[in-house]
Amino acid sequence: MQLVKLLGKSFPLVLWHRLRSAPFQENKGQPPASLRVPEPYRRRSARGRPPRPPHSARHVLQRPPRLLAPPRKAGPFCGDGLLPSLVAMPLVVLCGLPGSGKSRRAEELREALGAEEGGERRVFVVAEAAAAGGGRAALRAEAERLLSRRDVVVVDAGNELKSFRYELYCLSKHAGTPHCLVLCPGGAPRPDRSPLEAPDPRQRWDWPLFTAPADEAEPLPLAEIRAALFERRPPPPNQSTRSQPLQAAGFLHRLDRLTQDVLAALMAAQRGGVQPGQFVPVAVDGLRGEAQGLVLSRPVSLAELSRLRRQFLSYAKMHPGDGEENLPQLGSMFLQYLSRNLH
Template sequence: MPLVVLCGRPGSGKSRRAAELREALGGAGRAAHVVTEAAGGRAALRAGVQRLLNRRDVVIADAGNEARSIRYELHCAARQAGTASCLLLCRGGRDGPDLPPFEAPDPRDRWDRPLLALREDEPLPLDAVRAALFESDAPAPRRSTRPQPLRSGAFLHGLDRLTQDVLAAVLAAQRDGALPGEPLPVPGVPEGLVLSRHVGLAELSRLRRQFISYAKMQPGEENLPQLASMFVQYLSRSIQ
C-alpha cells in the first residue's frame, strides 16, 4: 500500500537505497516493488507506480524526481489510492550544466512531506520510514486527485494569457536593469515579484508549464487574479 519516493541527484545512491528498502520493507504477505524511470521517462514512472499501488504492498519510486511537478504527481497518485507516502532525499551526487536542474524538496509543500534526508555514508532511517508508512493514517483522496471535468476554454485562455504576461514583465524588468532583490512590477499583483537572481526565458517557461499543470488540477479554482498571485508566489519559491 505505501509509497516511498526517492529523490536526489545522479550518483547520490538512490538505487542502493531502493534495494535496501525493498529488502527491509518486504515480508510475509507484503511485497516491495521498485519502479525505475526507464525508457518511458516520467510518464512511464508514474504509470508504473499507479499500476502497483494497492492496499497491501510497498511501492518504491527509484528515480531522480528532481522537479516539484514530478513529486506532486506521485503524491496525487498516493492520495488517489488512499495510501501513505514519504519522500526520501539522498544528498550528494553529481551536479552540472548537462544535468537536469534539481529542485530541492521543501517540507512546506505537502507533496514533499514527510521528508527524510540522508547522506551516502548514513544508514537508512528505517524506523522513521516505517513510522511514516505504517503508523500514520492513510489520507483520504482529495478532490484534486480525482478526475476533474475539463476546464472551460475561457479559463484556459485566461490562465495562458496571465502567465505569459507575468513572464513578459519579468523579462522586461531584467532587460531594463532590475537587480536581484528589487521588486519587479507584475500585472495584477500589487506587491510585485522579488527574485534572488537573474532568470532566463527557458527556466521561466519551464516553471510556467509546471504551474499551469498544477492550476488545471485545482477543482473549482477559476479566480484568475488569485491565480496570478499564486503564480508569482510559485516563481518566488522556485527560483532560489
Template sequence: MPLVVLCGLPGSGKSRRAEELRAALGAEGWPVHVVAEGEAGGRAALRAEAERRLGRRAVVVVDACNELKSFRYELYCAAKQAGTPHCLLHCAADSPEPGRDPPAGPFEPPDARNRWDRPLFAVCGQEPLPLPALRAALLESPPPPPNQATRAQPLQSTAFLHQLDRVTQEVLGAVLAAQRGGAQPGERIPVPAGGGEGLVLRRPVSAAELSRLRRQFISYTKMHPSDENLPQLGAMFLQYLSRSIQ
C-alpha cells in the same frame, strides 16, 4: 500499501536507493514494486502506474526526480485517497555525476513544513538508509484520514442521474424559450419542470451562462445525491439559478 516517493537530481543515487529499499523490505517479507520514470507518457504515466499499484499489497517506490512540488502533492493525494501511509526520501549527491541531463524543470527541494513532503528523510552520497525510521513511517504509522478532496464520492443510481439531466435541461429550455418570446427582467417566467415554481430574472441571461450554471449545479448535486430529492430537483435548480444570477 505504503508509498515511498524518491526525490533528487539526476545522478543522486535514487535508483540505487530504490533497490536498497526493495532488498531490505523484501528480506522482511514485504513485496516492493518500483515504479521508474520513463520516456513515454511522462509524469502522467508515472502517476497512473503508481496509483494502479497502490491498490495491491506491496510497498510502492516511485523512482524519479519528482522535482516539482506540485507533482509530489499529486502523489501525496493519491496515497491519501488510497488510505495508505506515505513518505519522501530526498537523495542528495556529494557532487553531480558528469554527463547527466538536468531535470525537465527547476528543482524544487522538499520542505518538511509541507504536508506532502513529510515525513521527510534525506540521504547523501554513501550514507546508509535510515531503515528503522523509514520502516516506522511506512509500516507502523496509521494511514492519513481522507478529506473531501480525496474521498471517493458515492455512486449515484442511473435513475437519479437521468432525472437530474432531464430536469435541468427542461428548466434551461423553458427559461431560454421565455427570453426568446420577449420575457423582460423582473417578469416571472413559468417553469413547469420547477414543480410549480417560476423564475424571476433581474437581467437577460445568455445560453452559455445558463449552461455553465447547470454544469455547476449538476457537479454539486452529484456530490450529495439522495433519491429523496428527486421530486424537488427542478425547484432546487430554480433556487440555485435565482441565487446565482444577480
C-alpha cells in the same frame, strides 16, 4: 440551502476580495499559508501581475481555487495523527542527483520492508532506468499500475522537479495510501538532467521528508520511515483526485428535462403578463410540494435563464446525491438557485 449559498452570484467576487484584502504584513509581502496556491499550479501572467478575478459562478464550478490547508503543528506526524490499526500500503519516493546512491537505498528499503509481515508484503521498485525510453510519463504510469493498498512501491528515480513529485503525491492520494520522500545527498549534476529543486518539508507533497546519511555504510532511519508509512493516516482525496461518480443516463435525462420545464414555465408566465415583484407559480412534473415558484424582480431573458441552468447542471452532475430519489429536492433547489441569482 448550502448549494444555493455556494453557487450564489456574488460568491466569486467575495472570494476574490478575500484573497486581495488578506493581511500581507506577517510574512513580508506574502499571503498567509492558508491562502497560498501550490507553487506548481500558481497562475501567473506574462507581466507578473495577478490574474483577473473570476467573472461568473461558472468559473468557480470549473476551476475552483486551490487553497492549502492550515499549517501543521510542530512535531512529527502531529498534523495528521497516528493510527496504528490502519494498514495501507504506501509509496516511497527517492530524490537526489545522479550518483547519490538512490538505487542502493532503494534496495535497502526493499529488503527491510519486504522482510516484515512474515515475508507476505510485496515491495516493488520502479527504476528510472527501466522507464528510460518513456521518460517521466512511463515512470508515472508504472508507479500508478503497481500502487495499491496491498503492496509497497519505491520510485527509484531522480525526481528533481517538484511538479513531478506533486504528481506522485496525487497518485498516493487517489489510491488512499500514505507516502514519504527520501532525499539522497551527494552526487553531481549533469547537463542532460534537470537541476534538482530541493524538497521543502513545508509542502505537503514533500512531507514527511527523510534525509539519507551521507555515509553509505550508515543505514536509513528505518524506524521513522516505518512509522510514517504504516502508522499514519493517508491523505484524504480531494476533488482533483477523486473518481467521478457514475450516474444513470435516466437520472441525467430527467434532471435536464425538469430544468427545461421550469424555464419554459417562467418564460410562459412572462409572456402572459406577469409583472415584476409578483409570485410566479411553477407547476411541472417532478417538483416536490404544492406552492413551488419564485418572485421575479425584473424581466429576464431566456439566454440568462439558460446560463444559470447550465451552471446548476454542472454542479448537480458532480454531486448527484441519491440519484433518482434526490431529483425532487434538486428541482426545488434549482428554483432557489434562480431566485438567488435573479436580482
